[in-house]
Amino acid sequence: MKIDNDLLCKLENLAALQIAKDKRAGVIEQLSEIVAFVENLNELDLDLQEPTFTILAGGTPLRKDIPSTDLHVRDTILEHAPKRDNGYFVVPKIIE
Amino acid sequence: MFEVVIGLEVHAQLNTKTKIFCSCPTSFGDEPNTNVCSVCLGLPGALPVLNAEAVKKAIAFGRAINACVHEKSIFNRKNYFYPDLPKGYQISQFEIPIVEGGEIILDFEDGSTKRIGVTRAHLEEDAGKNVHQGTFSQVDLNRAGTPLLEIVSEPDMRSGDEAVRYLKKLHAILRYLDISDANMQEGSFRCDVNISIRPKGDTKLYTRAEIKNINSFRFVQKAIEYEITRQTNAWEDGVYAQEVVQETRLYDVEKNETRSMRSKEDSAEYRYFPDPDLLPVVIAKEMLEEASIIPELPDAKKARFVSEFGIKNYDASVITSSVEMAHFFESMLDAGADAKMSVTWLSVELLARLKDGLSIATSPVDAQKLAMLVMRISDGTISGKAAKEVLDHLMQDAISVDNAIEKLGLKQVSDDGAILEIIDAIINANSNKVTEYKAGKEKLFGFFVGQTMKESKGTANPAKVNELLKQRLG
Numbered sequence: 001m002k003i004d005n006d007l008l009c010k011l012e013n014l015a016a017l018q019i020a021k022d023k024r025a026g027v028i029e030q031l032s033e034i035v036a037f038v039e040n041l042n043e044l045d046l047d048l049q050e051p052t053f054t055i056l057a058g059g060t061p062l063r064k065d066i067p068s069t070d071l072h073v074r075d076t077i078l079e080h081a082p083k084r085d086n087g088y089f090v091v092p093k094i095i096e
Numbered sequence: 097m098f099e100v101v102i103g104l105e106v107h108a109q110l111n112t113k114t115k116i117f118c119s120c121p122t123s124f125g126d127e128p129n130t131n132v133c134s135v136c137l138g139l140p141g142a143l144p145v146l147n148a149e150a151v152k153k154a155i156a157f158g159r160a161i162n163a164c165v166h167e168k169s170i171f172n173r174k175n176y177f178y179p180d181l182p183k184g185y186q187i188s189q190f191e192i193p194i195v196e197g198g199e200i201i202l203d204f205e206d207g208s209t210k211r212i213g214v215t216r217a218h219l220e221e222d223a224g225k226n227v228h229q230g231t232f233s234q235v236d237l238n239r240a241g242t243p244l245l246e247i248v249s250e251p252d253m254r255s256g257d258e259a260v261r262y263l264k265k266l267h268a269i270l271r272y273l274d275i276s277d278a279n280m281q282e283g284s285f286r287c288d289v290n291i292s293i294r295p296k297g298d299t300k301l302y303t304r305a306e307i308k309n310i311n312s313f314r315f316v317q318k319a320i321e322y323e324i325t326r327q328t329n330a331w332e333d334g335v336y337a338q339e340v341v342q343e344t345r346l347y348d349v350e351k352n353e354t355r356s357m358r359s360k361e362d363s364a365e366y367r368y369f370p371d372p373d374l375l376p377v378v379i380a381k382e383m384l385e386e387a388s389i390i391p392e393l394p395d396a397k398k399a400r401f402v403s404e405f406g407i408k409n410y411d412a413s414v415i416t417s418s419v420e421m422a423h424f425f426e427s428m429l430d431a432g433a434d435a436k437m438s439v440t441w442l443s444v445e446l447l448a449r450l451k452d453g454l455s456i457a458t459s460p461v462d463a464q465k466l467a468m469l470v471m472r473i474s475d476g477t478i479s480g481k482a483a484k485e486v487l488d489h490l491m492q493d494a495i496s497v498d499n500a501i502e503k504l505g506l507k508q509v510s511d512d513g514a515i516l517e518i519i520d521a522i523i524n525a526n527s528n529k530v531t532e533y534k535a536g537k538e539k540l541f542g543f544f545v546g547q548t549m550k551e552s553k554g555t556a557n558p559a560k561v562n563e564l565l566k567q568r569l570g
Contacts, residue, residue, distance in 0.1 A: 014365050051191070053170050053370045059378025060171075065149035067114045067121040074129050077137055087128040088234035091179040094226060 001039075003031045097296045098331070100324050101304075102259050102289060103251035106266060107244045108276040109222065109284035110153045116221050116243035117144030117187065124282055128236035136221075136241035138182030143373055146171075150243040151377060153275035154194045154219050155387035157245060160269050161214050163198025165384065169218075171374040175367045179235050180224035188246075190368045193218035194377065200249075200269070201395060202261045203413050212262050213250030219377075220244050245276070251290065251301065256320035260313050263287060264417065268394045271419040280311050289320060292340075293327045306344045307354055319347035323354050397422055405435035414443050420456040427463030433470040441470050445484065449491050461490045468497040476557055482506035510557040515564055518551045519544075523568060533569060544569065 008028055012019060019027050074087075083090035115122055118135035134142035158165040172190040195217035202210045222244050224237035247266065253259045267285060270276040278285040292304040305323060310316050323345070330339035345354040392400070394416045401412040416422045421442065428438040446466060450459055461469075469486060472478050478486060478501055486500045493500065501507055509515055522544060523530055533540040548561045 010365075053191075054372075054375055056375055058375060059168070060146050060375040062148035062151065063114075063119070063145040065113045065147055066119065068119045069121060069131060070133060071130070073133055073137070077132070077139075078129065083232075085234060087130070088227065088236055089129070089179070091233050091235055093228070093231055094179055094233045 001035050003028050003035060098293045098324075098328055099296045099298070100254055100256075100320075101251045101292050101294060101301060102253035102255075102320065103304075104249045104253070104259060104262060105288040105290070106247045106263070107222075107286040107288075108247060108270055108278055110150050110243040110245055110275055111277050111284075112147055112149045112153070112243055114147055114149075115241035116147050116150050116219065117241055120241065122242050124284075126238055128234070129238060131238045132240070136182075137237060138184070144187065144371075146374065146377065147243060148383070150219060151194070151379065152383065152387040153243075153273070154217065154245055155379065155384060156273050156275055156390050157217055157247075157270070158195035158198065159388045159390050160273055160393055161195075161198030161200055161217075163195045163214060163217070165195055165379070165388075166192055167379050167384070168192065169194040169377045171219075171371045171377065172368045173371045174220075178223070179233065180226050180237070180240065182224070182237060182240065186221060186223065187371055187374070188220035188368075189218035200262060200265050202258060202265060203398075204261075205410055207409055210252075210258065212252045212258075215248045215250055217245050217247045220246055251292075256317040256324075259289065259320055260317050263313060263316060265394070268417060268419065272391055272393050272422075274391075274419075280313075283311070286311075287316060289316065289323075291320060291323050291327075293324065293331065303340050303342050305340065305342070305354070307347050308344055308357065310347050315347060315349060318352055319354055322347075322352060326354065394422075401425075401435075405429075407435060407439055411439050411443065415439060418456070424456050424463045424466075428467040428470065431464050431467035431471075433467035434474055437470045437473065438467070441466055441483075441487075445487055449487065460492075460494060461487065465490060465497055472497060472501065476508060476510050477501065478506050478508050479554065479558065482508065482554065505553070505555070507555060508557050509552055509555050510560055512560070512564065515548070515552070515556050515560055516568070518548050518556070519561075519564055519568055522547045522551065530569065541565065541569070 005024065005028070008019065008024065008031070011017075078084045078087065078089070081089050109122075110116075112122060114120060115131075115136055118133050120131040120133050120136055123131065135144055155165050169189055169192045171187050173185040174188045174190070175185040177184055193216040196215070198214035198217070200212045200214060202212060204210070220243075222239050222242040224235055224240035227234040227236065249262065253262060267278050270278045270285070276284060280286075287310055289307045289310065290304045291307065292302045294300065294302050305327070307319050307323060310319050327336070327340050330336045344357040346357045347354050394413075398409075398412045398416045401407050401415060402409055407415070414421075415425050425438060425442055428442065429435060433441075446456075446459065446461060450456070454460070466487075469483055469490075472486075473480055473483050482501075482504075485504060485506060486497065489500045489504060490497065495503070526544075526547075529540055529543065533544075544565050545558070545561055548565065549556055549558065552561075
């Protein structure tokens, strides 16, 4: 995988970061080195291996479908919200 | 000439009592932020625990569409930032969904069918709801964490009509299984349409637009038609590349058009990764077996109605198109009504009278009553014509069928003596016509039938009238 300026721009955008002009070349070099290092893994032949999603054994525990509510949670959480109105959380306008 | 390529994504809310990863109730329309807890609010340290019922419902769906149910599937985090998602990520499934590779069969009026592939169906959590006010937005997290089954089709549909048929069939399957309320208006059945065009004969897929959140079958059809025209025009005008881009579009009901919502080109990278808070979903054998026992589905029910009762194919698909209607029909048969007559009285007469928001489920005339009405026609108590009047009355007045017949005076007279009395009076009053008839003017027979029916105010059994008139006029 090649890290170039376009990809760096995309990463900046996704990470909400800005890399200073004089540091860009260095960052590209470092990122390339990291990716190259990870690519060592591709030397392994894993065709016959099941992908490992977790190193823990067994499946996730399941819960019975029985409702319960804790009304205090609502009051506490709303009380700590920066802004609230009629039981709603209030946030800055999120559509144009 | 162009061909249209349509794929559909449906988000169906599963009708569990509690949310997918916590015990908060899933009820609709409660006060804002009342059904919330540390898990669905995304408070630090709170851990999700999977609802067994959501898993079972997903398995049942997999069985219903003839799909592979993975005994091991994975939950992932889909990361994005929006106020309706307190954790900053949605728990969904990515690499291994619970259900993969199924099919839904579409039926057409001429009896033909078409197979639509279902790529996958995966479990995920719903987000909260935003209410947009002028300068700010309100957030209600009651819905956050409600279990969703996202059902993704192959791009196998070639017209708006096929897309709507697919949705209706899918809707019926969810309702038959009773795994979702699948109410489009309430948002428990949400549909996104992926649509592109290509020159006929071409096999490559061109740029698709995604139309989001369409809340009725009719609007799905209209939105698709609009989008086909937009893309075709752009192609023909030579501006396809500029005008048709991969993006999300919104259907505007008022203006009947689709509009760009946001471009997908720069869309966020979701950074999917296995959720470390949740181990793989491993379905135990007993659970798989239990959840695989599913009720009779529309296709099987339809085939049975055709073979068992001799109902026409198309009628059977109308009767089985919704679970409410199928159950209504079956209750009528249980009550003793004739199958073919029940089809007509349910699918034609009752449906035509269900107006002003009434549905099969809320019909003032229930299956037992309609069955009784049909039985009263069968046993000759009332004529078919009178039965329509009785039904009209029963829609307004919650009395029994027999009381309505009595009240309206529509009881059919099958008693020979009473009919003969009328016939004799008419013969006496029209002796010249009797002479003409006997002299060979056979058309006059109709006159005598008409007079007798009129005199009896339509209550005389027409077959009896015919028989007795023939006797008398010899």
